[in-house]
Amino acid sequence: MASxxxxxxxxxxxxxxxxxxxxxxxxxxxxxxxxxxxxxRVIDAGGATIVPAFxxxxxxxxxxxxxxxxxxxxxxxxxAEVERRIVEYARSQHDGWIVGRGWLYSAFxxxxxxxxxxxxxxxxxxxxxxSFDAHTGWANSRALEIAGxxxxxxxxEEEAMRQMTRHIPRGGRAEDLDALRAGMRLAAARGVGSVQxxxxxxxxxxxxxxxxxSGELKVRVRLAFDMTPGTAMxxxxxxxxxxxxxxxxxxRWISTGILKAFADGVVESRTAALLEPYADSDHRxxxxxxxxxxxxxxxxxxxxxxxxxxxxxxxxxIRQALDAFEGTTPGRxxxxxxxxxxxxxDVLRFARLGVVASMQPQHAEPRLTEVWRRNLGTPxxxxxxxxxxxxxxxxxxxxxxxWPVVPxxxxxxxxxxxxxxxxxxxxxxxxxGSAYAEHAEHEKGELREGMLADIAVIDLDLEHVKxxxxxxxxxxxx
Ligand SMILES: [Zn+2]
Numbered sequence: 297m298a299s300x301x302x303x304x305x306x307x308x309x310x311x312x313x314x315x316x317x318x319x320x321x322x323x324x325x326x327x328x329x330x331x332x333x334x335x336x337r338v339i340d341a342g343g344a345t346i347v348p349a350f351x352x353x354x355x356x357x358x359x360x361x362x363x364x365x366x367x368x369x370x371x372x373x374x375x376a377e378v379e380r381r382i383v384e385y386a387r388s389q390h391d392g393w394i395v396g397r398g399w400l401y402s403a404f405x406x407x408x409x410x411x412x413x414x415x416x417x418x419x420x421x422x423x424x425x426x427s428f429d430a431h432t433g434w435a436n437s438r439a440l441e442i443a444g445x446x447x448x449x450x451x452x453e454e455e456a457m458r459q460m461t462r463h464i465p466r467g468g469r470a471e472d473l474d475a476l477r478a479g480m481r482l483a484a485a486r487g488v489g490s491v492q493x494x495x496x497x498x499x500x501x502x503x504x505x506x507x508x509x510s511g512e513l514k515v516r517v518r519l520a521f522d523m524t525p526g527t528a529m530x531x532x533x534x535x536x537x538x539x540x541x542x543x544x545x546x547x548r549w550i551s552t553g554i555l556k557a558f559a560d561g562v563v564e565s566r567t568a569a570l571l572e573p574y575a576d577s578d579h580r581x582x583x584x585x586x587x588x589x590x591x592x593x594x595x596x597x598x599x600x601x602x603x604x605x606x607x608x609x610x611x612x613x614i615r616q617a618l619d620a621f622e623g624t625t626p627g628r629x630x631x632x633x634x635x636x637x638x639x640x641x642d643v644l645r646f647a648r649l650g651v652v653a654s655m656q657p658q659h660a661e662p663r664l665t666e667v668w669r670r671n672l673g674t675p676x677x678x679x680x681x682x683x684x685x686x687x688x689x690x691x692x693x694x695x696x697x698x699w700p701v702v703p704x705x706x707x708x709x710x711x712x713x714x715x716x717x718x719x720x721x722x723x724x725x726x727x728x729g730s731a732y733a734e735h736a737e738h739e740k741g742e743l744r745e746g747m748l749a750d751i752a753v754i755d756l757d758l759e760h761v762k763x764x765x766x767x768x769x770x771x772x773x774x
Contacts (some may be wrong), residue, residue, distance in 0.1 A: 298324055298335045300768060302753060305341025307743055308348065310328040316495065317676055319748040321548075326743050336735040339770070344762050347723060348741050349489025350706045351730035352606070353654050353694035355635055357432070357491050357517065358472065360700035365398025368426055370530045370703065371404075373663065375413075377404050381486050382417045382425070393464050394423035396698060399434065401427065401667035409434050424460055429701050431562040433457040439745035453565055472503055480507075484772035485762040486704055487752030490516040492696065494633065495556035497521045498542055501728050504550045514771040516750070517521030518734050520556035520605060525533060526586040531591055536600055543739055546677045548739065548748065548767070554603040554663065556633075557593070558584055560613035562638065565666045568610030571639060575673030581610055590700040591620040594616045598624040603735070605631040605654065611639040611676070618645045626650060631694070631733060634659070637672060637680050646691035654694045657713040657722075658702035665735045683725075695725040707759035718758070727766040 298317040307313035307326055316323060317329035325331075332338055335543070367385040372378050374488055378399060386394050401407045414436040422439035426432070433452040443460045445452060452460060467475075483491060489635075493500065493772025497519025507513050521539050523532075543552050560583055566574050567582040585593075593603050606617040614635060621630045631652040636659065648655050660681045669677040687693055695713065697704050706726055713722035731741030739748045749768040754761050764772040 298331070299336045300331055300339070300749070300765070300770070301332045301335040301573070302334060302341055302346055302751065302763075302765075303330070303340045304754060305344055305346040305417065307346045308727075310743070311718070316743055316751060318751075318768045320764070321749055323743060323745055323747050323749050323751075325745060327411065328417070337770070339753065339763055339773075343504045343561045344753050344755045346733075346743065347487075347752050347754055348727040349660055349752045349764060349766060350487050350726050351490040351492070351695040351734075351741065352483075352488055352699070352704070353492050353730040353733050353774075354494045354656060354696035355491045355699045355704070356495070356701075357479055357493050357699070358476065358496070358503070359430075360464075360704070361702050362472070362473040363397050363480050364482070367394065367425065368398050369733070370398030370400070371663075372398075372400065374401055374690065375404055375409075378409070379413070379417055379447075381422075382414075384635065385425070386418050386421070392421065393423070393439070394418050394463055397426040397430070398665060400424060401432075401684065407564070407667040407670070408432070411436060411440070424464060426457070427564070429562050429564065431567065432565045433460055434556065434567065435460060439463075453567060464649045468759060471501070473507065476503060476507060477512065477625050480512075480771075482704055484514045484764045484766070485761060487707060487754055487764050488515060488706065489603055489750035489752065489764065489766045490518070490734075490740065491613075491732070492730070493520060494607075495522055497552055497556075498539070501542060501550070501647040508549055513549050514526055515768060516766065517551075518554065519550070520554045521552060522596065523555040523604065524555075527590060527593070529592055529596060533596055535650060536597065539602070540600070551734075553601075553735070554605055557590065557604065557606045559590065559606050559608040560584060560610050561618050562609055563671050566671060568637070569612040569616070569636075570610040571612045574671050581615055583613055585616065590616055590641075594620040594624065594630070597629055598630070601627055603630060605633050607633045609634045609636045611637050611642070617641050617649065618642055618649060621649050621651050621742050629735060631731065634707060635681070635686070636668075637676050640679060643685050644689050646686055647689045651691070652694050653683070654733060655681065655693045655725075656697065656698040656702065657683070657697050657709045658697060658705070660712055661702075664702070683713065685770045686718060687721060692732050693721075693725040694729045695722065696730065710756075713731055
């Protein structure tokens, strides 16, 4: 007996299988002769590929969902077009703040926009627009004034950005729920069945729980709780008490068990921490954690059963993260996120330490990396994003988008990754690799009897999603 059967497809990595049968939330059969006679629902794949639903190992889902209705400058390549879009958007908004995101460093002659430009485009109201990577804020004078930013600041980073966003009026809980609903619809349309939220998870727990209670969840979510520098270790231990409490049972829809830390910033704003100075500079970028601080915090979390993921982009930050994972509990699967520019001598440490390499291939798209390459200099840029070397050394890869940094588009990701991996290796990183990275490979990431029925029916060549099924429910059909 099956409640749902997908037929007439090519089952991923099982050449002889053409169909997948589902009962309730689980897969009951995979093969060529699956019985459809008593199925309540049959989906004809029409020769398309049946894959495990994509699992985005690194997203900022709530933040991205909130931005869906805002000014979007992603992919705009010239200053003139940036100007046109901002003016047009400002005209469409009757009053209040102009808020947006997504500008590329390469759209501006010096790799950075100016406050004067935004003052000219939006003279009368506060305006605040984040770079695509969310690491640089572009505000006009009105916005800086409201946020009480120090005079003379041109672009703002990290902590100053958090200050700024506190002053931007935001909808309440109802708006956040609507945003998540819109984000989930988008995820379903892209074949994404699971998302792993990279930070800020504690505050989101109640939102996700309420969507589950109303039966509206279309994706499974894993929420990372924050791990911040400058916290005394006894205070950190107390914070973990709160985290332990919030961790609760967890289930297959909403889970946690992972902590997110930033070891550095990004190359474009020269906040990534490097071993040697930036090109044409004597500046190396400051690590965000002092001396042995990160290692000490990781040790405490590790001993209490928490997995840790560390954002590390520059070679010095990547080394600091790997150093912090030395001697941790085997099988904890700590992770480094991004890994844009590791020192070659550190690449082999991932496999040896059992550290997951969580990467987002779209970040390596040439149109996004012009300033990145200029700031790093050719030798370091040439060895950037070594997912091939990491894979070959035996490290586990987990792929994702980092949405809203780049679009929530697994096909675009597979396209970039496939320049250095086979398509099969890239799809694995997006499915079984991401499942492994969240300790869920026994439940998802593969199509076989007993696994959760999280399935996408896709045309890999046309980059088209025909249907997405999560927990046995059809959440999207084209
Ligand atoms: Zn991120």
